[in-house]
Every structure is written in structure tokens, then in C-alpha cells.
Amino acid sequence: MDRKEFLKKSITSFGMFSILPVLNACESKTVSTDNQTDSTNIGSTNGTSPGDCSVTNAETAGPFPIKDAASLVMNNIKGDRLGIPLTLKINIKNINTSCGNLPNVLVDVWHCDAKGEYSEYGGTGLQAANNTNVHWLRGRQTTDSNGLSTFESIFPGWYSGRAPHIHVHVYTSGGKSLLVTQIAFPKSICDTVYTTASDYKSKGIQDTTNEIDNVFRDGFANEMGTLTGSVSEGYVLTHNIVVSA
Template identity: 50%
Template sequence: MKTIDRKGFLKTLGLAGVTAVAAPLLIHCGSDDDVINSSSSSSGSSSGSGSSATGCSVTNSETEGPFPTKSPSTLVQTNIVSDRTGVPFTIAITVQNVNASCANLQGAIVDIWHCDKEGNYSEYGGTSMQSTNYTSVHFLRGRQTTDANGKVNFTSIFPGWYSGRATHIHVHIYNTAGQSLLVTQIAFPEGTDSAVVQVGASTGYKGMSGYTYNANDNVFSDGTFNEMSSISGSVSGGFALTHTIKVSA
């Protein structure tokens, strides 16, 4: 997937990924490297390390590209696996409102998407940016609405990685009226016993040769303190991710 200069291309887009409203960007915007807010560096050393940011401030905004979901309203589902295979993975996201002292936010619409174990995204492909053509399928994408506890849950597979990026999940959050509140990304803890390393050695995954760590990632290199998830579990039993995202609603 490393072909055109994704970094340079995305930087020409400025804040487009952040100001997007209910209809996601349809432009093939290149590499995920446009970080809006800076933060201090933090990465876990084990599969269960990493935590949500302390305090009550909005989670960093990030680019929506390069492969945002084209019609998220058609993918209201908790199980986003489709035909993909990989290490079992559950995702639990809590959304909080900084305008209400970070109380849990009910009724927020949460879209997520991530690549498969080979680093490919659905809905795109057949181009220099991603050679494998998955334009007609919609795996590893889903939408849910937060419950009374501000929470959504998804069943997936552990994401793979691709050149220039650490393991990550894309998230776009809207209010109940469909207005965009935040586009961000979820970072994964790293280290010798981390889930990323354990999964990398699993069948079908790429391993860690050529992996881009958070410190050198196009998006996360300026810090991950409010984008870092917590992950627990094992390859045999599957992993579970928990993360809190704070928005201004």
C-alpha cells in the first residue's frame, strides 16, 4: 500500500478531515498524518497498559483518511467481522461530554473502521494506494449509538498494520442530529509483551518486521496520551479494547 506520497498529499487537505459532517470524506486522502492537537508522548509496555486521558478535555482530532466509510448509516451493526479472519477482538468505547463535566454522553452516533490482518480496508482498492480491490465489500466498519452509560460495543478482529502506520482504529462521532463532533483515532499499547506484538506473530498477520511504532507514526508521533487504549486478553482467548473519547457536545 506504500505507493504515492500519502503524507504530502494529506497535508494539502488541511483540516478537511476534522470539519467533515455527517457525510464522510469521499476523497482518497492518502496517509493518516494530519494531527491537529499536540500531546505528550505515552505508550504502554504490555498488552494491558495504556489508559484514557486524565482531566476533562476534548480528545485529539485526527484525519478521517485515507479510507473513511462511504455510507456509514447503512452499516448499523455491532459485529463488523464479515468474512475477515484473525484474532478475536472486542471494542468498547465510552463517549463523554466535556461541556457537562465529562458526564457520559447518551445518544451519540459512533462510527468505527479499521484494516484487516493484512493491512487492507474494505470499500477501497484496485489503485496505487491499495492494490487489493475491496471496493464492493464493507468489512470491519460499523455504527452504533451510545447507551445511557455513553457506551458502544463492537465485535471485530484485531487490526493489522500497513506501511507508515502503527496499529490503530478510526472513529467518527456525531451528535443525535448527525452533526460531526469529533474525528479521532485510537492508539494501541506497544512493548515486548503487548497485544500488538503477540498478534503480529499469529497466523496470517505480518509480524513486526517493518512495523511503524507510535513514536514514529504519522499521526501519533506527537503523543498519544488521550488516544491510548487499554487492551487485555490473549491470542488464544481474544483481546478486549476499552477506550474513552471526550467530545464537546
């Protein structure tokens, strides 16, 4: 079974996707310099105020979910992976307090490397490369008093059938699952990275956009991350995730 088929079956089997209007999708813009690598986008504003507060879309954790996050409590999750530096600043908000900050919850993240491969899996039809004995680009943090969790990583690559994305799973401190979701990326910045950065450009632009992606195509307005930075300096991704706690 290939990745496209797995994702289609996940959607049919679990029905985990919220339907949100694409009309509210984020506004993007590109700020060009001489080498046209500096970019910024304005992602989802969900969670910024009581009037802009809805639970973030639930999504599938598969096909490569994190196996033992408790053993991967770390801020820097790069491992030995090469790529453009990416700082993740994920804010967890509680819809039951009008999107107030949610401290002391667990945030797990995982994503593929610049080549589109995942750690902890492989040697099968879903991923030919066997990375079963390594754990890069996976980690866990606990939110601080402001509901913030921070990770140092690299800009994710892509693989056929999926738009670029990062997986996030939020738990209570006691281990109760609050939400599994994904973070989407703006195409304009992905295009810049995948056509100019040395660790990515041999593969070129992704073959699947957010609009036709099996996960995001039912609405990704509240899953779009805000990115600032450049290929030369690295990027910072800031994103609010709203849960019911």
C-alpha cells in the same frame, strides 16, 4: 500517490492534529504466561474524571473513510475477516459536562484487516487489493445511557507507514460531526500479536511506531486504548473519547 505521501499531505493541508505532551503517554506492562501471549496495558485515563478531561485529539479520516455508515448499523463488524477477536468498548464523554457520559450519539468505526487492507476501496496506488464491493470492519452504533458503544471485531493489522490504529467518527443523533479521531495501540501487545498469531505473523512486526507515525507523532497520550486479554482468548479494548457537545 502512496499512503505515506497522502498522510503527509493531509497533515499539511488540514492541520487537524492537536499537540499534546508525549510525557503523559500511557504506562504499559506485559503479564507473561508460559507461552507469553497474555498481555495488558493501561491506556489513556482521559475522560475518567472532571480533573482529567480534555477533548481527544482530532485526526484525519482518510485515506479510506467509511462511505455509508447509515447502512452499516451493526454490532458485529467482522464480516468474513480472520483474526484475533477484539471487542471494542468506546465510551463517549462530553467536556461541557465535566466529562459526563454522552448518550444517544452516533459512533462510526473502521480499520484494516489482519493483512493491512481496507474494505470499500482498492485497485489503486493506495491499495492494490480491490475490496470496493465489500464492507467488513466498518460499522455504526448509538451510545447507550452510559455513553457506551460496543463492537465485535478483530485485532487490526498494519500497513507500511502507519502504526496500528482504529478510526472513529462521532456525530450527534442529527448527523452533526463532533470529532474524527483514531485509537492507538501499545507496541508490546502488537509485537506479541504480530509475531505469534497465525493470521498475522507472516507479515511480522509493524514498520512504524506511534512515536514516528505521521498521525500520532505530535502526541497520542489521550488516544491510547486500554487492552486486556491474550492471543488465545482474544482482546478487549476500552477507550474514552472526549468531545465538545
